[in-house]
Amino acid sequence: MLSEPTVLAKTKESIFSKRSSDNSDIIQYATVDTQFQQDCWPNAGPINEETKEILTPFNHVRIGSGYPDMVVAGPPPDFLEGFNINPDTVPVIAVEAKGETKDVRGTNIPVTDALFKAHDRLSESNAAIAAIPTTALSGQAKQLARDLNIGLIGVDTDGVSISVPPVPKGVDSDETADAVRWRASAQRVADQSFHYNHPKTYLGIPLAIAADSEMRNSFQSTIAKSGFSAGKKGARTLGLIQTGPMGEPELTPLGREVVRYGIRTHGDIHASLDEMSNWGGRGSRTDLIDRHEGWGELTRNILFRHPATPFIVETIEELTSVTNDGPKAGPTLPELVQGLHKKRPAYTVELFCRGNSEARSKVLTEDGSLSSDALETTRVYQSTTVYQYKMMLRHSGILHPDVTGNSTDKLIPTEDYWTLRTTISNK
Numbered sequence: 001m002l003s004e005p006t007v008l009a010k011t012k013e014s015i016f017s018k019r020s021s022d023n024s025d026i027i028q029y030a031t032v033d034t035q036f037q038q039d040c041w042p043n044a045g046p047i048n049e050e051t052k053e054i055l056t057p058f059n060h061v062r063i064g065s066g067y068p069d070m071v072v073a074g075p076p077p078d079f080l081e082g083f084n085i086n087p088d089t090v091p092v093i094a095v096e097a098k099g100e101t102k103d104v105r106g107t108n109i110p111v112t113d114a115l116f117k118a119h120d121r122l123s124e125s126n127a128a129i130a131a132i133p134t135t136a137l138s139g140q141a142k143q144l145a146r147d148l149n150i151g152l153i154g155v156d157t158d159g160v161s162i163s164v165p166p167v168p169k170g171v172d173s174d175e176t177a178d179a180v181r182w183r184a185s186a187q188r189v190a191d192q193s194f195h196y197n198h199p200k201t202y203l204g205i206p207l208a209i210a211a212d213s214e215m216r217n218s219f220q221s222t223i224a225k226s227g228f229s230a231g232k233k234g235a236r237t238l239g240l241i242q243t244g245p246m247g248e249p250e251l252t253p254l255g256r257e258v259v260r261y262g263i264r265t266h267g268d269i270h271a272s273l274d275e276m277s278n279w280g281g282r283g284s285r286t287d288l289i290d291r292h293e294g295w296g297e298l299t300r301n302i303l304f305r306h307p308a309t310p311f312i313v314e315t316i317e318e319l320t321s322v323t324n325d326g327p328k329a330g331p332t333l334p335e336l337v338q339g340l341h342k343k344r345p346a347y348t349v350e351l352f353c354r355g356n357s358e359a360r361s362k363v364l365t366e367d368g369s370l371s372s373d374a375l376e377t378t379r380v381y382q383s384t385t386v387y388q389y390k391m392m393l394r395h396s397g398i399l400h401p402d403v404t405g406n407s408t409d410k411l412i413p414t415e416d417y418w419t420l421r422t423t424i425s426n427k
Contacts, residue, residue, distance in 0.1 A: 001107075002133045003044035004099035005036055007155045008069055009054040011095060011131040014153075014160035015077045028074035031059040031350075033067050034364045037357075043101035056357035060368020061346040063094050064120040067368070070095040071125070076168075091168070094121035097131040109136040112144065119148040127166040131155055137163050194237065194384045195230035197391035197405060199288055199299045200276040205235035206255035207262050207269050207276075223276055238302050254302065261298055289397035300396040308351055308389075313398060315339045316418050330400075330419035333386060333411075334375035341370050354382055378411045386411060390418070397421050 016028055032055040040046050061071045072093040098114040100107050114130040122128040130145065134154035142164050145152040151166025196202075204223040223231070232249055235241045240255035251259065262272030279291055289296030303309045319331040319339050331339060340348040345368065353363050359381075362374040374380055391405040400419040406412075 001044060001100045001102070002155060002157070003041050003047070003101070004069075004097050005041055005044075005047045005051050005055065007099045007131050007133060008032065008036070008095070008097040009051045010155050010160055011097060011129075011153055012054060012070060012072075015072055015093075028072065030070055030072040031057055031061060031346075032070045034058045034060045034360075034368045035366050036069070037361050037364070038366055041099075044099060052357060056360065057355035058357070058360040058364060059346055059349050060364065063092075063124045064122070066117065066120060068094040068117075068121050068125075068128075069097045076127075091126040093166075094118065094125040094128045095131060096121065096129070098133075098136075100133055109133055111136050111138075111141045115141070115144050115148060115150055115152070118150045122149065122169065127151060127168045129153055129166055131160075134161065194234050194388035194392065196234065197388045197395075198279065199295075199392050199395050200279050201231045202234040202238055202240065203258055203295065203299065204273060204276050205231045205249075206240050206251050206258045207272050209241065209249055209251060209255075210259045211269050211273075223273065237306070239305055240302070254305070258298070258302075261294070265294060287397065287401055288395040290401075296395065296397055299392070300398060303392060303396050303398065308385075309393070309398070311340065311344065311347070312336070312393075312418075313420065315343070316420055317423055320420065320423050329417050331417070333381070333413040333416040333418065334372065336418050337375055338370060338372070352382055352385055353380055376413050378408050378413065381408055381411060381413070383408045386416065 012030055012032070015030070036047065036052070036055050037058055038047065055070075060067055063071065072095065073090050076091050076093070096114045096118040098110050100109055102108070109132060111130070111132050114132055118128040118130045128149075129151035131153040132141070132155065134156040137152070137154045142152060145164040149167035149169075150164070151162070152164035154161045154163050194202075200223060205228075208223075208228070232241065235249075235255070236243075238254075239252055240258060241249045242252050244250040259269065262269060262275075266272045266275050275292070279288060280286060287296070288299060315336060316330045319335060321328050330336075337348060337352050340352075349360075349364065353359055359379065362377070363371055363380050365371060387405040387407050390399065390403070393399040394401065394403050394405070398421065400421045403417060403419055406416065
């Protein structure tokens with residue numbers, strides 16, 4: 001029997017059969033609703049571990065008036081390639097699946113329900129798809145899909161076929177869909193972005209690129225001997241570089257401003273790189289803002305363009321009490337995540353929680369709620385967020401100098417504080 005989890009897993013495998021190259025700024029990413037974490041699907045039997053592994057990672061992403069079975073972001077699959085989608089937008093596709101269930105009436109596949117749910121999701125996505133067993137692909141179902149501009153996919157044991165292609169559309173930016181868009185961009189994927197905890201590794205990339213043929217040698221000899229590739233990922237995350245038409249890294253307007261600042265401050269590119277080589281790195285207790293105020297302020301401005309920074313700073317301030325003696329210590333990591341989750345749940349999970357099934361199933365219940373106990377364990381957290389990104393917030397003067405960052409093997413969440421260097425009273 002083709003249960004709903006099986007239909008969804010086969011659909012995901014089909015969509016992910018086309019993957020983008022390593023040189024692309026955009027990758028494919030999908031998150032499946034937390035209801036599929038359960039061990040047994042109602043009236044359909046157990047969900048085997050292989051199917052769960054295909055469906056992971058899980059999140060509870062609201063689009064339209066409900067929660068799609070799956071949200072996919074990134075390069076469109078083959079059946080959408082012929083459509084004109086704005087290249088500056090990471091397309092988001094909402095997927096609703098229905099499978100075979102058995103009750104007193106026999107086998108049932110609620111096709112109409114899938115199509116109308118998919119149509120509702122179309123209000124906040126670029127395309128919507130209903131995936132159903134091939135045996136339910138009636139002429140009536142196909143016509144309704146066309147009328148609703150919904151894609152219709154038939155699934156059987158041999159694979160997936162596109163019965164009715166979806167009609168892509170542009171949508172206004174939506175925070176929940178943007179959480180998945182953010183995750184899908186190679187510029188912003190949390191587990192591929194920040195491999196170093198000092199901003200110099202990322203600020204040095206635009207300078208190295210501006211040095212033309214000497215860029216790699218200039219960077220490796222002064223900043224990080226083996227960090228050019230990882231530094232490029234972080235520089236993309238911060239919007240300093242992008243991938244050019246031939247796959248080569250090129251400067252964004254913000255990246256060009258970093259180069260201008262270096263030349264204006266130190267005379268030329270190489271002098272700027274030499275200055276950065278003296279800043280210290282791993283284990284350095286002197287923050288960049290205190291070592292060189294100008295570069296620290298520039299880093300602060302760059303970080304505030306990262307979508308997570310204003311969101312996190314605002315929430316820390318809300319969770320920090322200010323007295324006559326000044327602000328107290330900011331929230332612990334679990335307190336911060338819970339505060340963020342109340343406002344933007346899907347985004348918070350993508351930013352702080354690891355994407356593997358073990359971490360997501362610990363942190364999220366089937367209805368998408370947070371498990372407070374799980375937040376006190378170390379291995380559920382995304383290391384590049386709670387360590388490298390956190391330390392850059394400190395180096396730029398956003399977080400207090402007493403704040404420390406720890407990789408997840410040393411992290412004690414209840415003792416991990418997020419305190420602002422300067423807090424404004426909320427009175």
